[in-house]
Amino acid sequence: MARKLSTLDPQRLDNQICFAVYSAAHAFNRVYKPLLDRLGLTYPQYLVMLVLWERDDVPVKDIGEKLFLDSGTLTPLLKRLEAAHLVKRTRSSEDERQVLIALTPQGHALKEKARSVPQSILAASECSVSELVAMKDEIVALRDRLNAVIGE
Template structure:
């Protein structure tokens, strides 16, 4: 490749619209905007919604269990959990077996919120304008990408 061709290729690679990271970032912003609208009636932020999804799957988890699922450390997760506790959606209790662990449990209000949140996934799906097979394939690709990036970082 000639020097002129190399410089042109490098310039092209350094354009914002050529960046995979920007495509992921801007898609994430757009997705969060959709969720912000849908979750406002539940009085949840998107990160709080993710915590609630985990607890609706399985209650009585440690902070580290939740953090592992969300790829968040306890320093990031703890303030979020405290806000959910203040809202009456969950309880945080030290483990009797190991006081270093905090067990997170849904309150009756937190369990009841699951029914109200039931329409969120379908509304998000509709907002994408994608077909079901497109969404399944995209999720599989993104999960694979996350795993590859995690193993290489």
């Protein structure tokens, strides 16, 4: 009976989905680390490169909206990517408030080197693609509901 109560106690760490998500994010990060080290990227930098590989020459704000990050995070990160010669930052001539982020040739070339990353992650997760897709969709739906609550 005491056991049953404790498994239902919402204040117990093991019962909290949020801790599951938090600790899973760290676990993913640790799996990615050796793969991304070879590319000279951190995980958030890799996310920015994924955005840019999809579409280039975009303002900082667009990147922030896709990744849910603000300029306080992105400005220094993008400066590091620029220092690594992967992107170029230029003020937009139409709207001088915006800084446009464009890939350099090296930045474009890195996409090929990064091609094997997702399948390495898939292998590490020891899960079928369809299971992962289902989980991903559930987590995204939860995330979007949470973000909707924040936006109120």
